[in-house]
Amino acid sequence: MVDKICLLKSVKDLIEIASECYRLGWNERNGGNISYLLEESELEPILKLKNKDERIISLEFNAKEISKKYFLVTGSGKYFKNIKKEPEVSLGIIQINDNGTGYKIVWGFKDNGIATSELSTHLMSHIVRLKIDPNHRAILHCHTPYLNALSFTSRLNDREITKLLWRMISECVIVFPEGIGVIPWEVPGTESIGKMTSQKMKDTRLVLWPHHGVFAAGVSMDEAFGLIETAEKAARIYTIAQEQGEIKQYITDEQLSKIIKVYNLKIRNELFK
Numbered sequence: 001m002v003d004k005i006c007l008l009k010s011v012k013d014l015i016e017i018a019s020e021c022y023r024l025g026w027n028e029r030n031g032g033n034i035s036y037l038l039e040e041s042e043l044e045p046i047l048k049l050k051n052k053d054e055r056i057i058s059l060e061f062n063a064k065e066i067s068k069k070y071f072l073v074t075g076s077g078k079y080f081k082n083i084k085k086e087p088e089v090s091l092g093i094i095q096i097n098d099n100g101t102g103y104k105i106v107w108g109f110k111d112n113g114i115a116t117s118e119l120s121t122h123l124m125s126h127i128v129r130l131k132i133d134p135n136h137r138a139i140l141h142c143h144t145p146y147l148n149a150l151s152f153t154s155r156l157n158d159r160e161i162t163k164l165l166w167r168m169i170s171e172c173v174i175v176f177p178e179g180i181g182v183i184p185w186e187v188p189g190t191e192s193i194g195k196m197t198s199q200k201m202k203d204t205r206l207v208l209w210p211h212h213g214v215f216a217a218g219v220s221m222d223e224a225f226g227l228i229e230t231a232e233k234a235a236r237i238y239t240i241a242q243e244q245g246e247i248k249q250y251i252t253d254e255q256l257s258k259i260i261k262v263y264n265l266k267i268r269n270e271l272f273k
């Protein structure tokens with residue numbers, strides 16, 4: 001039955017994204033996590049199984065707004081490099097209980113595993129993004145090196161880091177016209193970082209955690225991955241340009257304005273003054 005479950009498109013997609021994140025060096029050891037909102041219709045072959053795991057795992061906050069919903073998530077302490085070879089150990093499908101205080105395990109997390117320690121942060125952002133876009137499905141958290149490096153050399157505010165990235169590649173303003181959100185440093189896995197991240201998710205799908213990593217949302221895992229991929233490449237180009245010498249030119253505000261006009265992009269006013 002494990003093989004049949006792993007043939008589900010959502011599970012296959014997550015496995016491929018996780019493998020690529022590990023290959024790129026974005027998710028070392030057990031760093032980072034993924035969650036994906038599932039449709040009940042996708043789960044027919046799984047819901048027919050008699051799951052022996054009857055545990056109810058408590059949540060750090062009340063998730064009643066998404067009660068009864070199903071999520072495919074990575075496990076706590078599980079290495080991304082192992083997801084492809086042992087998905088039933090490294091992954092799980094969970095359902096939020098009726099009152100939003102916890103979740104039950106529908107499939108996976110073999111050997112007494114549980115969902116990622118940052119599950120509450122994921123769920124808070126899912127709740128916010130679903131209100132903005134009912135097609136929203138995916139959250140991806142990675143430890144990308146070049147974006148992380150920016151948090152050591154740039155002022156930690158949305159405008160400065162967004163404009164820096166937009167100026168490196170012409171497509172950046174097209175891919176994330178709402179910019180990147182930046183929160184203060186906070187201990188990972190806490191309710192506090194979840195609240196700060198979900199607050200930023202009201203305005204953007206991409207949030208930088210200083211000295212840690214990046215959090216992205218999308219209608220698919222591909223979209224969330226693509227957001228991070230594009231921003232990380234821009235950060236890498238900035239780093240390479242600095243290594244080559246003094247930066248003498250970049251995409252100007254006038255040139256950005258032309259892109260915004262041609263593509264009819266909606267830009268946050270505070271990002272473009």
